[in-house]
Amino acid sequence: MSGALIMRGTETGRSRGPAFLPADLRPDPQGGLYQSLYKRLRGFILDGAWPPGTRLPSSRVLAADLNVSRNTAILAVEQLIADGWAESRSRSGVYVAGPALPVRAPEPARPATAELPPFALQRPATDLFPAATWKQLQTRAWAEIEPDRLLGADPGGDSGLREAIARLVCAPRGLRCHPDQILIVPSATFAVDLVAATLLRPGECAAVEEPTRPGVRRLLQGRGADLHPLPVDAEGLDPSSLTEAAPSVIWTTPAAHFPTGATLSPARRAALIDWARTKRGWIVEDDRDADAWFDDRSPPSPIAAAAGDRTILIGSFNRLLFPGLCVAFLVAPAELVERLRAVQAGIGGRASLAAQLALRDFIGEGHLARHLRRRRAGYTERRAALADALQQPALNAAGLHVVLDVPQAHAAAERLAAAALGGIALSVFAQAPAEDRRLALGLGATLDTIIALAPQLRAVLAPSQGPC
Numbered sequence: 001m002s003g004a005l006i007m008r009g010t011e012t013g014r015s016r017g018p019a020f021l022p023a024d025l026r027p028d029p030q031g032g033l034y035q036s037l038y039k040r041l042r043g044f045i046l047d048g049a050w051p052p053g054t055r056l057p058s059s060r061v062l063a064a065d066l067n068v069s070r071n072t073a074i075l076a077v078e079q080l081i082a083d084g085w086a087e088s089r090s091r092s093g094v095y096v097a098g099p100a101l102p103v104r105a106p107e108p109a110r111p112a113t114a115e116l117p118p119f120a121l122q123r124p125a126t127d128l129f130p131a132a133t134w135k136q137l138q139t140r141a142w143a144e145i146e147p148d149r150l151l152g153a154d155p156g157g158d159s160g161l162r163e164a165i166a167r168l169v170c171a172p173r174g175l176r177c178h179p180d181q182i183l184i185v186p187s188a189t190f191a192v193d194l195v196a197a198t199l200l201r202p203g204e205c206a207a208v209e210e211p212t213r214p215g216v217r218r219l220l221q222g223r224g225a226d227l228h229p230l231p232v233d234a235e236g237l238d239p240s241s242l243t244e245a246a247p248s249v250i251w252t253t254p255a256a257h258f259p260t261g262a263t264l265s266p267a268r269r270a271a272l273i274d275w276a277r278t279k280r281g282w283i284v285e286d287d288r289d290a291d292a293w294f295d296d297r298s299p300p301s302p303i304a305a306a307a308g309d310r311t312i313l314i315g316s317f318n319r320l321l322f323p324g325l326c327v328a329f330l331v332a333p334a335e336l337v338e339r340l341r342a343v344q345a346g347i348g349g350r351a352s353l354a355a356q357l358a359l360r361d362f363i364g365e366g367h368l369a370r371h372l373r374r375r376r377a378g379y380t381e382r383r384a385a386l387a388d389a390l391q392q393p394a395l396n397a398a399g400l401h402v403v404l405d406v407p408q409a410h411a412a413a414e415r416l417a418a419a420a421l422g423g424i425a426l427s428v429f430a431q432a433p434a435e436d437r438r439l440a441l442g443l444g445a446t447l448d449t450i451i452a453l454a455p456q457l458r459a460v461l462a463p464s465q466g467p468c
Helices: 032-047 059-066 070-082 132-146 146-153 161-171 188-199 216-223 239-244 267-279 334-347 354-364 369-391 409-418 447-465
Strands: 005-007 020-022 086-089 093-096 182-184 205-210 226-234 249-252 280-287 311-316 328-331 401-405 438-442
Touching: 032 070, 070 086, 070 093, 070 188, 093 354, 132 354, 161 182, 161 328, 161 369, 182 188, 182 334, 188 216, 188 249, 188 280, 188 328, 188 334, 188 409, 205 216, 216 226, 226 239, 239 267, 249 267, 267 280, 328 447, 354 369, 369 401, 369 447, 409 438, 409 447
Parallel strands: 205 226, 205 249, 249 280, 280 311
Antiparallel strands: 005 020, 086 093, 182 328, 311 328, 401 438
């Protein structure tokens, strides 16, 4: 592994964990210092320096030895847990994941946003974000923070931010909740893992949409869940197969399914709520793409607005604003919040206080509402330009990407990758991949870039599209 290492003796008694720590830690361009620490710690696991069962240094020891904030250390360790490289053991600590957890092949580090291909799904439209406004709010936030406040920050999130989310994010969409029902977390990924750790016991059944985000599937399997796929069509997930299984949790994206963009129909929505109340099951509603609609309709109200007693809603400002923000949230029934808080206290995971305060004002002063209008218009314009350039309509009405009907989509995606354009076949999101004609292209590049690359994109796709 590259980079210098510090060999820290264990005779000091400070930690029973591994004796290697990075000596040249620098902020990562994608996610700052915590992301850099995460990659270095993951590297020790991949290199075999930390074999399965090795106890990691505590976040307090990591922070002290590396001269970083404890929050930085906590975020790095929690991402290891969320990605399946480590596991938290009650009252014992955090350990490198052993054979009991699914073993994943080493994955290459994600490239920085600037290195992502123009049509990659992971590429956000950062040119639409009001960076100058955010910089002012971030400066103001740090000026507001006194040293004592850093020590006394609520692990569940700043009260002002939770109030702003309840009043200006949830209420306009019909979800009435108390700020105490909201927990602030670093990411939607962390929120999924937190809910799974709270609600699922090893061997219990959890139902997931098919196709779905591979990361969600890995997280639930990492918590020992037995997954039951629910097929998705134009009306969203089909709950009819629930009679074949007895899941205790259903994970769903009803407003804008990822990756197809389907919206759950009213009839299936009602059936899902009936299942949750009849079977005393839980609906985990991933709402992070709810605002990504391409027509004039308002996004549907969340399921949590109609069945708040059986629904946990997850939202992410990392999707709405920019990936490095590391602030997301979940809304849960009042009786479940304390359980979630207790689990969060055990596994850690806090969002930056300064980012929370800046976001509080960003929401409260109306910047978020203006940004969402601009973002929606920008993505709609790019989607129309791309569909016109390729001379075929998009299949999806929601999402931050466009879905096209392309014969042999997997082969087309391989050619796009070879041309450094980006794009992905929807079949890769299925648990059992099969031939699929649907191809997704991200819309994060600027409008000028999309128009300029359209001829090259048409040429690469031509063997698959056939005559127009």
